[in-house]
Amino acid sequence: LRGARGSRAAEKRGYRVLLEETDATIEGERAVMSSSEAGMVDGMIIQPSVMSSSEIARHRSDIPIVLLGETPAPLTIDRVMIDNVAAAREVTQHLIDAGRRRIGFVGHESSALSETSRQRILGYQDALLGAGLSADPALLVASDSISALGSVEAVGRALDAGLDVDALVCRDDLAAIGTLRALQERGVRVPDDVAVTGWDDTRLSAVTFPSLTTVSPDIDAILERAFALLDERIHGYDGIGRHELAPYRIVVRESAPEH
Amino acid sequence: LRGARGSRAAEKRGYRVLLEETDATIEGERAVMSSSEAGMVDGMIIQPSVMSSSEIARHRSDIPIVLLGETPAPLTIDRVMIDNVAAAREVTQHLIDAGRRRIGFVGHESSALSETSRQRILGYQDALLGAGLSADPALLVASDSISALGSVEAVGRALDAGLDVDALVCRDDLAAIGTLRALQERGVRVPDDVAVTGWDDTRLSAVTFPSLTTVSPDIDAILERAFALLDERIHGYDGIGRHELAPYRIVVRESAPEH
Numbered sequence: 001l002r003g004a005r006g007s008r009a010a011e012k013r014g015y016r017v018l019l020e021e022t023d024a025t026i027e028g029e030r031a032v033m034s035s036s037e038a039g040m041v042d043g044m045i046i047q048p049s050v051m052s053s054s055e056i057a058r059h060r061s062d063i064p065i066v067l068l069g070e071t072p073a074p075l076t077i078d079r080v081m082i083d084n085v086a087a088a089r090e091v092t093q094h095l096i097d098a099g100r101r102r103i104g105f106v107g108h109e110s111s112a113l114s115e116t117s118r119q120r121i122l123g124y125q126d127a128l129l130g131a132g133l134s135a136d137p138a139l140l141v142a143s144d145s146i147s148a149l150g151s152v153e154a155v156g157r158a159l160d161a162g163l164d165v166d167a168l169v170c171r172d173d174l175a176a177i178g179t180l181r182a183l184q185e186r187g188v189r190v191p192d193d194v195a196v197t198g199w200d201d202t203r204l205s206a207v208t209f210p211s212l213t214t215v216s217p218d219i220d221a222i223l224e225r226a227f228a229l230l231d232e233r234i235h236g237y238d239g240i241g242r243h244e245l246a247p248y249r250i251v252v253r254e255s256a257p258e259h
Numbered sequence: 260l261r262g263a264r265g266s267r268a269a270e271k272r273g274y275r276v277l278l279e280e281t282d283a284t285i286e287g288e289r290a291v292m293s294s295s296e297a298g299m300v301d302g303m304i305i306q307p308s309v310m311s312s313s314e315i316a317r318h319r320s321d322i323p324i325v326l327l328g329e330t331p332a333p334l335t336i337d338r339v340m341i342d343n344v345a346a347a348r349e350v351t352q353h354l355i356d357a358g359r360r361r362i363g364f365v366g367h368e369s370s371a372l373s374e375t376s377r378q379r380i381l382g383y384q385d386a387l388l389g390a391g392l393s394a395d396p397a398l399l400v401a402s403d404s405i406s407a408l409g410s411v412e413a414v415g416r417a418l419d420a421g422l423d424v425d426a427l428v429c430r431d432d433l434a435a436i437g438t439l440r441a442l443q444e445r446g447v448r449v450p451d452d453v454a455v456t457g458w459d460d461t462r463l464s465a466v467t468f469p470s471l472t473t474v475s476p477d478i479d480a481i482l483e484r485a486f487a488l489l490d491e492r493i494h495g496y497d498g499i500g501r502h503e504l505a506p507y508r509i510v511v512r513e514s515a516p517e518h
Contacts, residue, residue: 019278148466
């Protein structure tokens with residue numbers, strides 16, 4: 001949920017946006033949450049990737065906050081996300097419907113599983129079990145870092161060690177881009193030999209070769225709800241946290257076609 | 260020059276960074292330059308992509324500004340950039356040294372050529388002429404938008420119309436990523452049939468397949484100088500604008516190997 005789109009959504013409501021990037025580190029997220037804007041900031045929309053629920057609750061009781069994404073939200077704070085378990089189930093089912101049977105999962109943390117990865121793996125497993133397929137831990141390819149390069153290396157190592165799959169559900173588009181490269185390096189054809197799916201529908205997902213089938217969150221709907229909730233808090237609403245689900249869809253492209 | 264790295268460079272100097280994204284539109288850049296931070300902001304580092312020199316000079320005489328990148332800088336304002344003409348000459352020479360002879364240029368604006376594109380095309384042409392090759396306007400592939408998708412379409416159209424090249428110098432990594440796809444869609448092998456180079460050494464350039472040979476600006480050096488110049492302005496230096504060049508190097512990867 002990068003800046004330009006968020007800025008436009010904010011402008012429509014008469015807000016001005018100050019962006020701060022955290023580089024997805026705990027130090028970065030703590031710095032943002034702890035920092036003082038000296039009255040400049042009316043509220044905060046944050047998509048934490050590593051801060052815990054209780055730590056978020058401890059910071060900033062002074063201004064309204066809306067959380068985005070899958071981090072467990074404190075009961076006192078508003079949160080907007082897509083249903084990650086359902087979306088993971090759906091994108092995995094898409095592969096099952098296309099006749100894939102040995103479906104792996106790529107790109108989650110090798111230790112300290114994030115809530116994002118946990119929910120996506122849950123949905124992936126749900127779909128497998130629902131189709132009468134076994135969820136084999138040997139088909140989970142963890143990554144040393146949540147990055148494209150991390151998944152090039154992880155998938156490469158797994159393939160060299162004999163990973164036998166006909167599809168890979170990737171944690172996000174970056175993992176999928178790295179997975180494409182690891183497969184292509186070894187002459188594995190996508191999607192003929194192995195279908196690949198991403199998550200986020202980033203700008204590049206239409207431009208990779210093959211282009212990526214991916215989970216596409218409705219960013220405009222997410223921003224619309226986040227700003228509406230923040231607006232209400234800024235204008236006095238002080239009730240319990242509202243946890244809302246936003247729409248998503250599976251965008252089917254070349255890396256995992258219909259069949 | 261996105262946030263996290265800039266934020267760390269700023270923190271080292273005791274500054275806090277407020278990011279604003281402009282989406283590379285003239286409206287976005289004007290909004291940032293015109294906005295009032297009510298005393299919150301001590302200075303501004305901005306990388307304009309469409310605002311003109313005279314327009315930049317008219318705005319914000321109230322706070323110190325350092326410009327990054329190739330926009331023509333007002334004589335009164337500090338600016339840090341890499342030598343784009345030299346870097347374009349060098350990356351083109353790399354292709355000539357590898358035996359390429361019909362070398363195109365991809366991804367510049369189809370109208371209203373930016374200063375960035377102008378300098379890179381100049382260097383590209385310099386290298387061709389220096390090697391006794393002709394600079395054929397038919398080898399320039401303009402793009403409707405400065406984006407990966409724009410160059411997929413532009414290069415695709417050009418290839419279908421009979422573009423005959425053995426190498427393509429791309430304006431930036433996004434154009435190079437789109438160019439890879441357009442070539443691959445048509446079964447053109449990279450680098451065997453056509454070598455491709457990018458510009459920026461973005462994170463994905465090591466992960467595309469093939470990975471991208473690209474011009475790699477020394478971001479740390481650029482930020483170091485930009486903050487040093489801003490520091491001096493904030494602490495009272497009020498002289499004529501300093502225009503400084505930062506280092507870069509050509510990172511050679513699979514899309515355009517040594518030979």
